[in-house]
Amino acid sequence: MGSLNLRVEIDDKSGFCFGVVGAIEKAEKELEASGELYCLGEIVHNDEEVKRLEFQGMVNITKEELSTLHNSTILFRAHGEPPVSYKTALKNGNRIIDASCPIILKLQKRFRESYEKGDTIYLYGKPNHPEVIGLNGQIGNKAIVFGHFEDLDLKLIPGKITLYSQTTMSIESFYEIVEKLEDSGIEVNVKDTICRQVSHREPSLRQFSRKYNRIVFVAGKQSSNGSVLFNVCRQENPNTYFVSSPDEIFEHWFEKDDSVGICGATSTPMWLMRDVEKKLLNL
Ligand code: SF4
Structure with a gap:
């Protein structure tokens, strides 16, 4: 100790x-x-x-x-x-x-079928994310991909669209976008394709983050789901720190006898969270 x-x-x-x-x-x-x-x-x-x-x-x-x-x-x-x-x-x-992932394969199939049916497809996701590239590739890159509502030019959107999501986007933001599109008079065929392996973690992480003086959130810097879940923790607990490895932990973040919760993304290995735990216990 x-x-x-x-x-x-x-x-x-x-x-x-x-x-x-x-x-x-x-x-x-x-x-x-x-x-x-x-x-x-x-x-x-x-x-x-x-x-x-x-x-x-x-x-x-x-x-x-x-x-x-x-x-x-x-x-x-x-x-x-x-x-x-x-x-x-x-x-x-x-x-x-x-x-x-079987969930992604299923989504790719839905995407193809939707396109073949003649849907005008919009995809809420990060344009350069590999999942998005894989998905849009199913339909010859015909989907309009956007990362934020503000990236859309409302004047160019047809009266009716089919809206999908990258599996790791925030569920809250997805439904905010649906609302804004509908408020702008656009009919949205909503395909909520957010993976529940990710979205189900939000409520439990909120609870977890409130239980400790500080939170150390462990994830890779390019992890999409990592940045979403990190923000969820930070909303609940402002003393939340993002690290990718134990070397990025600073002693001055903590006070004597603090309680510290360690959590991470769907791409964070358990062995890495254990290494972070070891480092904290030795401070
Ligand atoms: S978050 Fe995991 S389980 Fe969910 S779609 Fe992506 S790879 Fe599959």
Whole structure:
């Protein structure tokens, strides 16, 4: 126990969602069997977890590198991929381990069917997020993607649209956008495709964050869901700190005998939250 005598608890509901657990299990199984695996993009938005798997032999590749790879095994991560990635990989004799989350695969199918039916598709999400690229690729990039209501030009929106969401967006913001569109006279066919693995964490994280003097929120800096959930914690507890690894923790954040809650995103490994706990207990 360190001199600050902190009381530390980890939120047992934080950590990987089942989509990410599935992808990592598939990667580990292949690495155990062959010691070699290429992963298209980072398997999870968490540098520490990526480093752990790289140590076991996983190599991250970009889309450009995919087109030059031959006769290898490539994992497609939980975010899902557009059809062009499958075509490119298979054309060069590669084997694909498809670790796309089942929820995303279902959503991709809905997206295709909706487009084939003639819906005018709008997608609330981050334009460069891999899930969004994978989704929009299903329909030849015909969806209008936007990250904020303010990004939309109301004059250009037709009278009726079908609105989908990236699975990790905030449920509150999604319904605020629906309301604003409807208030502007646009008929919205609402397809709430926010993953409940994420949105269900909001109420429990709110409760968790109120129980402690300070919150240490652990997530990768590029994690979408990490930034949404971090803001949820900060709304409840202004003494909330975002860290990606134990090295980013500063002693001056804490006072003697503070209670500290540790929580994280759906892309945060439990082992990393335990490392953060160890560091706090030694302050
Ligand atoms: S957040 Fe939901 S949709 Fe995304 S990978 Fe996890 S379980 Fe699948």
